[in-house]
Amino acid sequence: MTDEQEKSQAEPVRVGVLGARGRMGVEVCKAVDAAPDMDLVAMIDQGDWLFNASDAGAEVVVDFTTPDVVMDNLHWCIDQGISAVVGTTGFTEQRLERVRGWLARKPGVGVLIAPNFGIGAVLMMQFAARAARHFESVEIIEQHHPRKLDAPSGTATHTARLIATARAEAGLGPVPDATKDEVPGARGAEIDGVRVHAVRATGLVAHQEVLFGTTGETLTIRHDSYDRASFMPGVLLAVRAVRHRPGLTVGLDALLD
Numbered sequence: 001m002t003d004e005q006e007k008s009q010a011e012p013v014r015v016g017v018l019g020a021r022g023r024m025g026v027e028v029c030k031a032v033d034a035a036p037d038m039d040l041v042a043m044i045d046q047g048d049w050l051f052n053a054s055d056a057g058a059e060v061v062v063d064f065t066t067p068d069v070v071m072d073n074l075h076w077c078i079d080q081g082i083s084a085v086v087g088t089t090g091f092t093e094q095r096l097e098r099v100r101g102w103l104a105r106k107p108g109v110g111v112l113i114a115p116n117f118g119i120g121a122v123l124m125m126q127f128a129a130r131a132a133r134h135f136e137s138v139e140i141i142e143q144h145h146p147r148k149l150d151a152p153s154g155t156a157t158h159t160a161r162l163i164a165t166a167r168a169e170a171g172l173g174p175v176p177d178a179t180k181d182e183v184p185g186a187r188g189a190e191i192d193g194v195r196v197h198a199v200r201a202t203g204l205v206a207h208q209e210v211l212f213g214t215t216g217e218t219l220t221i222r223h224d225s226y227d228r229a230s231f232m233p234g235v236l237l238a239v240r241a242v243r244h245r246p247g248l249t250v251g252l253d254a255l256l257d
């Protein structure tokens with residue numbers, strides 16, 4: 001362990017939260033505030049000055065804002081030398097490449113972007129990737145609260161990509177589907193060859209089913225977040241780790257091994 005790592009283990013991590021008045025931001029502020037090894041030094045929302053975070057000496061910023069603003073936030077954090085934990089959705093491969101480019105100029109800075117910080121959700125995605133090679137059919141059904149701005153969810157998009165990669169590696173062809181899509185959207189959206197259906201209903205928080213099928217059997221892998229508290233152990237784990245992982249980490253998987 002380096003001197004810097006020893007020092008940082010002894011002193012609380014100084015954390016700023018972006019999107020602090022949002023559904024996730026409020027939970028993150030509570031969780032950071034309650035963590036004995038963290039100090040909540042900045043709570044920033046729409047209209048607030050980002051420099052409040054650097055002025056307060058934030059070492060790690062947690063971003064749960066919107067896909068429209070997250071790239072500017074992240075660029076600013078990296079420029080300031082502040083590591084970042086990002087839960088905001090909307091990260092395409094092109095966006096990740098831009099982040100890698102910014103980080104290349106700031107070698108000490110770490111950024112961790114995860115489509116889902118729920119430990120159960122991470123496992124659900126891993127199990128789905130593992131099952132994918134054994135089933136010719138697969139569809140994803142994600143279900144969320146009706147105030148969610150984006151569809152399909154970041155988790156569903158990420159799961160579809162993982163499944164597509166596993167299918168390609170196993171040499172599986174396209175998912176069989178003879179249906180005529182007479183009403184546009186009836187068969188959901190197609191992401192990397194995987195159908196994704198987005199449900200929105202009051203009472204839901206964040207849920208996903210991955211339905212696999214082959215001759216004579218189906219397998220359903222399901223995860224439910226009933227409360228945003230479910231994301232907090234993953235967020236805190238990432239906050240603790242991110243300064244010691246320079247460069248870009250995508251997903252929580254590497255931290256759970």
Ligand SMILES: NC(=O)C1=CN([C@@H]2O[C@H](COP(=O)(O)OP(=O)(O)OC[C@H]3O[C@@H](n4cnc5c(N)ncnc54)[C@H](OP(=O)(O)O)[C@@H]3O)[C@@H](O)[C@H]2O)C=CC1
Pocket residue numbers: 018019020021022023024025044045046047064065066067069086087088089090114115116117118154231
């Ligand atoms: N990775 C994960 O595990 C999870 C990811 N998410 C994702 O996190 C994001 C936020 O979700 P949620 O909390 O439900 O959304 P909310 O809309 O409740 O929160 C977003 C907050 O960000 C604020 N905001 C907007 N622009 C800025 C800005 N430039 N700087 C600082 N704050 C800003 C918003 O303010 P205003 O309302 O005034 O615009 C709002 O308070 C979404 O992309 C969601 O999909 C959600 C749950 C888990």
Ligand SMILES: O=C(O)C1=N[C@H](C(=O)O)C[C@H](O)C1
Pocket residue numbers: 089115116117144148149152153154155156205206207
């Ligand atoms: O907006 C949400 O609520 C959630 N967003 C993330 C996503 O889009 O996958 C994670 C989780 O599903 C909750």
